[in-house]
Amino acid sequence: MRKNTRIIVIGASTGGLEALRTVLSGLDRDLNGIFIICQHIERSARLNYKMIFPDVQDYSLTEVEDKQPIESGVVYFAPPGYHLYVERLGYFGLSLDAPVNWSRPSIDVLFESAAHVHGCQVVGILLTGANGDGAQGIREVKRLGGITIAQNPESAVADIMPRRAIETGCVDHVLDLKEIAPFLVRLLRKDHSSHKGAL
Amino acid sequence: MTPLVPDDIEFELLLEAIWQKHGYDFRQYARSSLRRRMEAFLQKYNLASFSHLQYRILRDPSFFGRSLDEITVRTTEMFRDSFFFTALRNEVLPILQTYPALNIWHAGCSTGEEVYSVAILLMEAGLYERSTIYATDINPVVLEAAQEGRYPVAKIKEMTKAYQQSGGVLPFSNYYTCKDDVAKLNPEIKKNVVFSTHNLATDESFIDAQLVICRNVLIYFDRNLQDRAVALMTRSLSHRGFLCLGSKESASFLKAKVNLEVFAKDAKIYRKL
Known part of the structure; x- marks a missing residue:
């Protein structure tokens, strides 16, 4: 992981897989970013990510195992039934601690740990969902200098999650679903060109 | 990575204080999840910072004993991950059939649900009479609960379902009796289980086992401590013994993997080389 690598954490619940398909398939190849996704899902679900996201070919799609190293160019998914954390030492952690906002994995848990470790490198994005998980996480990402984005509730299958996030007053950008990937690419x-300029 | 802020430093000092005063070493636990639990703790006891918690832990004699239970995690279930129990039943137990006596170490057993799940599998495979299960945990409070083998009746429905999904074909009601709202496991399930405290961070190997089960315990450790624990458990295995980890845990990021081979990939069952 390079020093200026952005850590993009994405939270989604109801309608999330469909929304994620739109976001992920809009990413150019070779972006200097690490994508970490917390999608609420039934705990015994066993997902085939290649089949769910057939259009995503430039990034490998991985369900996280405990202590897995965090690498650029990979899209990571929280495993069903576990909380997912970013640890200081460049790897992931998991836990079976009690659900947060009735959710495990919880978006708040992921976002808070990413913000604590990576501060202003973090981009927190909340998509569609029918639950308030993630709002506290957005607050923490913002407090520690990261960039925060909520899907425009009007464009969401379920609008509670992005609305709760916007209500915190900590969301920098409210974007239609289709605008999110182009925003990230830009x-x-x-980052890339300003980093080169600095050299 | 951002530099350490005062909260981070206070947190590290708190772990040092717990170690020096009480001999429990959480310095090698995975930070993010441990910290979240400790933060919940600050709220519960209305403490302003980790330094305040540290003061309490150093000066209030009974406080730590009561709090250990909340710092460690007690999540456990019967037959969690049916595919693991199916693999244990169909692939591992037939091999263990060939041994005249079996030692099994269940490390990090919490309130015992998984220990008794394994005991039930052994009974159904006709192996339990020659087996001893050594069930250990860092936390003496959960061991007392485990020894009781009493669970809320409300849990029976999901236990029964998990038992069936894992390949169990007998009526699950064979294994417990209900009184009021408590389901008590039958004494024959408990008779070959020995409970004891054991700390994977500081204690040594005490057994020569054919099967070691340690599922969803390592996730709470950092990589160094995982390495210590896996090496310790591997040392505790007899030749070609089996090690079972949680389904999202992996030995593949550890140095200790050199003494293990993968036996069942998804079920995370390893075998000593």
Whole structure:
């Protein structure tokens, strides 16, 4: 992981897999970013990510195992039934601690740990969902200098999750679903050129 | 990575204080999840910072004993991950059939649900009479509960379902009796289980076992401590013994993997080389 690598954490619940398909398939190849996704899902679910996201070919799709190293160019998914954490030492952690907001994995848990470890490198994105998980996480990402995005509730299958996030007053950008990937591409490309400029 | 802020430093000092005062070493636990639990703790006891918690832990004699139970995690279930129990039943137990006596170490057993799940599998495979299960945990409070083998009746429905999904074909009601709202496991399930405290961070190997089960315990450890624990458990295995980890845990990121081979990939069952 390079020093200026952005850590993009994405939370989604009801309608999330469909929304994620739109976001992930819009990513250019070779972006200097790490994508970490917390999708609420039934705990015994066993997912085939390649089949769910057939259009995503430039990034490998991985369900996280405990202590797995965090690497650029990979899209990571929280395993069903476990909380997912970003640890300081460049790897992931998991836990079976009690559900947070009736959810495990919980978006708050992922976002807070990413913000604690990576501060202003974090981009927190909340998509569609019928539950308030993630709002506290957005607050923490913002407090520690990261960028926060909520899907425009009007474009969401379930609008509670993005609305709760926007209500915190900590969301920087409210974007239609289709605008999210282009926004990320611009942001990561800009990082890249300003980083080169610095050299 | 961002630099350490005062909260981070106070947290590290708190772990040092617990170690020096009480001999429990959480310094090698995975930080993010441990910290979240400790933060819940600050709220519960209305403490302003980790330094305040540290003061309490150093000065209030009974406080730590009561709090250990909340710092460690007690999540456990009967037959969690049916595919693991199916693999244990169909692939491992037939091999263990060939041994005249079996030692099994269940490390991090919490309130015992998984220990008794394994005991039930052994009974159904006709192996329980020659087996001893050594069930250990860091936390003496959960061991007392485990020894009781009493669970809320409300849990029976999901236990029964999990038992059936894992390949169990007998009526699950064979294994417990209900009184009021408590389901008590039958004494024959408990008779070959020995409970004891054991700390994977500081204690040594005490057994020569054919099967070691340690599921969803390592996730709470950092990589160094995972390495210590897996090496310790591997040392505790007899030749070609089996090690079972949680389904999202992996030996593949550890140095200790050199003494193990993968036996059942998804079920995370390893075998000593």
